[in-house]
Amino acid sequence: MIVKEGKARIKLDKDVFYNPKMTFCRHLDVLAYRVIAKDESREVRSLDALAATGVRGIRACLEAGFRSTFNDKNPRAVELIKENLKLNEIEAEVFNRDAVALMRESRFTHIDLDPFGSPTEFIDAACLSALKYLSVTATDTAALCGSAPVAGLRKYAIYAEKTEFYPELGLRTLIGKIVREATKYDKAVEVLVSWAREHYYRVHVKLRRSVALAGKIYEKVGYLFYCFKCGNREWLPMDGKALEKCRCGSRFVMIGPLWLGELHNKVFVKAMIDDVDGMHVDEGTKKKLRKFLQLIYEEIDVPFGYTTHHIAMMLKTSPPQVVKIIEELRSMGYRASRVHYSGVGFKTDADVETIKNVVLALNTQN
Secondary structure, three states: OEEEEOOEEEEOOOOOOOOHHHHHHHHHHHHHHHHHHHHOOOOOEEEEOOOOOOHHHHHHHHHHOOEEEEEOOOHHHHHHHHHHHHHOOOOOOEEOOOHHHHHHHOOEEEEEEOOOOOOHHHHHHHHHHEEEEEEEEEOOHHHHHOOOHHHHHHHHOOEOOOOOOHHHHHHHHHHHHHHHHHHOOOEEEEEEEEEEEOOEEEEEEEEEEOHHHHHHHHHHEEEEEEOOOOOOEEEEEOOOOOOOEOOOOOEOEEEEEEEOOOOOOHHHHHHHHHOHHHOOOOHHHHHHHHHHHHHHHHOOOOOOOEEHHHHHHHHOOOOOOHHHHHHHHHHOOOOEEEEOOEEEEEEEOOOHHHHHHHHHHHHHHO
């Protein structure tokens, strides 16, 4: 069976994993690759470290001009990658290696990690090997978002409990892990774009080798202090300080260490949006890509969002429309926006008591 995805034609095999549900993610990846390629003066040498069918690396070659190298430890996958390269008239190196060993031996401009499950066993070697860019997928959502605290400790060395903004918590857990691994090699991290969607998290980051910047990046890594009783949240960098009690009198739960910095670079995301028209996809898909990226672009740079349902539950009232909450907060001088990961989610720099008062006032008007 052969499927068409973007410019690529991909032969499938029952013994090699291919997930059609991740096609939208790969469309977004191609947009990110194209922006990276435009920003680079040299050809981008990329490693598709866990390549399976090779679809991501092949699309990176065909649609972004990358020079991809492919690797998979499954011998059948390696043979299939070679067949797919021939099918798409691409010449490239293909390895049948342990990905960690390969990354420790070689250096690439860009590395893409798209494992089945957790990426944690590969992140250290990828941070060593990647000279400038790293892209990571994670599907072990329970460990990342606090549903499985012990798994979070084992895999990501963080303590987390499930909150109403759990998709964002998962993203910040994953980025925090990447940052901590990268700084071991004197590399600072800039998040170019990231998103939480359906069953997975996806992050694209830029690396810069600098001892000073690698130390300074920890101003953006720290802990969330969350009150499960009133919904209040505070956060602090990793500077030895901690908060014990919420102003409502309940004890804070300390979650982290997490990434507290930006989840996207607006200039980078805008460039992705501007390039959607050049994608080899149908108009309906282009519309979906624009809509999703626009949500990311407009999402304000404030950690830890809210949901209308959770606020309403605490107040024992009905949830107003999220757009009305945002409009009211903005009219009061606060920053507010929707979030990309939830239809009922929003972010604001207003505190939780202000948000509650807005919700009650909106319900009174109705």
